[in-house]
Amino acid sequence: MRIATWNVNSVKTRIDGVCDWVRAAQPDVLCLQEIKCETASFPTQAFEDLGYNVAVHGQKSYNGVALLSKHPISDVITALPGDDGDAQARYIEGVISADGAAVRVASIYLPNGNPPDTEKYTYKLAWMARLKAHAAALLSHEEVLVLAGDYNVIPQPEDVYNPASWTEDALFRRETRAAFREIIHLGFTDAFRAINAAPQSYTFWDYQAGAWQKNKGLRIDHLLLSPEAAARLNTCDIDKSPRGREKPSDHTPIWAELA
């Protein structure tokens, strides 16, 4: 089963490019982030026409996540537990059932958190603590589980073009990386790093300052695998091609193949 994740930075603006990629890559599951539309205005039909089931958690203007799946989606939850007052659409989870096997998949849009001296960063760390608690609860089920998405976390210095210039950024601060490691250390495997040790393997390039042309990128989109999922991991790779096309998202898809 091929599971991909892609922050598309507005699904409506990007619909043609996203559909092109889906047709070519044929993921079984695609986790979308930053759809930037309300649930009711999500282009469901376009993806159903490509053979996908759709589960969406949207909001106006910002954020928004979705699951696309060739196989049935059940047991959908659209909020990260732990704060009933959190109105930001950043989490959707469902169970994908294919050929008698089940995979629980979450599409995650973790808060950016910049600037770090504001409540935005406090919210990011609180969100990560909630994610850790929920991830621990999910791990106790001993299922094939994939937590995929835009984590807005640069795990290691080799995951950013110039780490020295990012030490105070919310994506790379000591506290951010420590919170990410706490989640990993519950028992998750970073799918990409289990397969590929190459530095400068990026999933995001800023629109500004020719970042794409200069390969000044970040690795911030991740697939975290439960032990049961990691045992089935065959492949994980970043598909850079969409980033070089017309009207691209600033992120590009990353995908993993599970046996």
Added chain:
DNA sequence: ATGTCGATACTTTATCGA
């Protein structure tokens, strides 16, 4: 040093978020 993009609204440019 600078450079971008998308959504929104008391819109035709400014503001926010990234």
